[in-house]
Amino acid sequence: MFSSRPAESKDFQTICMFPQNKRECFHMFPKGTYPLTSQQLEEEALRRKCPTVLTCSGEIAGYANLYDSAENACWLGNVIVSPAFRGRGAGTP
Secondary structure, eight states, X not given: OEEEEEOOGXXXXXXXXXXXXXXXXXXXXXXXXXXXXXXXXXXXHHHSEEEEEEEETTEEEEEEEEEEOTTSOEEEEEEEEOGGGTTTTTTOO
């Protein structure tokens, strides 16, 4: 069963390993440079709202955050699921 919690600084070391290639990295974090570093992700998280990790049995299964757009709307950003949890329901509502 999945649960969520606020992202912690120590989580970004794990999350930066999720993108498996440049294409995945671009879709997760277009401004980022592959391979990602925990510093890149943490700096971006500081500019975003609600950096959140999805967990399963204490293991980080995914990551996302929110950001504001110019239209006064809120968007879901930096979404990625751990390769170990892909196809297991981590990205389904």
